[in-house]
Amino acid sequence: MKNESILSVKDLSVSFHMYEKGLEQYDLKVISNMTLDVRPGEIVVIAGSSGSGKSLLAHAVMGLLPENAAISGEISYKGKVLSQKDKEKLRGKEFALVPQSVSFLDPLIKVEAQVRGPKPDMAKIEAQKEIFKRFQLDEKTEKLYPFQLSGGMARRVLVSTAVLSGAEVIIADEPTPGLDLDMAMEALKVFRELADEGKAVILITHDIDLAFHMADRIAVFYAGTTVEMAEAEDFRQGEHALRHPYSKALWRALPQNGFEPISGFQPYAKYLPKGCLFSPRCPYKTEKCEEKIPMREVRGGYVRCIHAD
Numbered sequence: 001m002k003n004e005s006i007l008s009v010k011d012l013s014v015s016f017h018m019y020e021k022g023l024e025q026y027d028l029k030v031i032s033n034m035t036l037d038v039r040p041g042e043i044v045v046i047a048g049s050s051g052s053g054k055s056l057l058a059h060a061v062m063g064l065l066p067e068n069a070a071i072s073g074e075i076s077y078k079g080k081v082l083s084q085k086d087k088e089k090l091r092g093k094e095f096a097l098v099p100q101s102v103s104f105l106d107p108l109i110k111v112e113a114q115v116r117g118p119k120p121d122m123a124k125i126e127a128q129k130e131i132f133k134r135f136q137l138d139e140k141t142e143k144l145y146p147f148q149l150s151g152g153m154a155r156r157v158l159v160s161t162a163v164l165s166g167a168e169v170i171i172a173d174e175p176t177p178g179l180d181l182d183m184a185m186e187a188l189k190v191f192r193e194l195a196d197e198g199k200a201v202i203l204i205t206h207d208i209d210l211a212f213h214m215a216d217r218i219a220v221f222y223a224g225t226t227v228e229m230a231e232a233e234d235f236r237q238g239e240h241a242l243r244h245p246y247s248k249a250l251w252r253a254l255p256q257n258g259f260e261p262i263s264g265f266q267p268y269a270k271y272l273p274k275g276c277l278f279s280p281r282c283p284y285k286t287e288k289c290e291e292k293i294p295m296r297e298v299r300g301g302y303v304r305c306i307h308a309d
């Protein structure tokens, strides 16, 4: 059973219908052929630069995309393909999101009511007090409104809310900014414990440095698609164990590996190259890279590159 995914995303594409100057209309495809899966008991870290589609993936799973978004592909939970209605039913119950923006907190509801949810029993209240202690939020915090919280406190309240929800799948979208190192480590420890209890955790973070020690697998996103799914162990092993040129470049950009910046820019969705989205920056580019590049298995991981071996 351990190897079966609880949540899987296949060939997900997301486009926004855009209105420019009120006249020109076009569809902007920001996510294409994205794949991801997570199993009970594991943490999958999503790494990728700003604009690579990490938050949109989280919103697509939660059914939180805006009105002008069109979605194709499949998002399945426990083997069943989810409709928008299904996602709305699961959200806050079996699916929990730690949103990237602290403005997701309801401004009119006191912290204690947000974190505990409606009609909390004694066990829930005790669990809330316990997690607040871990996150160094004192009792007074319970009675505050969101606007009275600092950014770091709001972040810890959001993480606490997801933990207490009892959800089977937790997606944490950048849960650590604004937290000092101790608190960031504590948050990651909490996610590890959730996974060890059998929950499935997707952790979106720029702090791959911190995160890949806690992670089981890592998904690397680039320009709205998945370029690699690897065991976190491969990241710990080093560049040679990774498969995609972009994942290797990410690895080399880590402080302890030389801080080598990646030259060039991630393409904007409106001007994507043909075929491999990384090809304009890739030293291995050949003519074949302009064709459609499928995800394929290489050394036990998955990679979207024809040159990887």
Ligand SMILES: Nc1ncnc2c1ncn2[C@@H]1O[C@H](COP(=O)(O)OP(=O)(O)OP(=O)(O)O)[C@@H](O)[C@H]1O
Pocket: 016, 028, 030, 048, 049, 050, 051, 052, 053, 054, 055, 056, 057, 066, 100, 269
């Ligand atoms: N409502 C929207 N309308 C049009 N484009 C959008 C919309 N929301 C997001 N995008 C675009 O989709 C792309 C992916 O955005 P997303 O927020 O998922 O990135 P991200 O990987 O989470 O980045 P970050 O690390 O900065 O949080 C970006 O290019 C963004 O500009």
Ligand code: NI
Pocket: 054, 055, 056, 100, 173
């Ligand atoms: Ni984001």
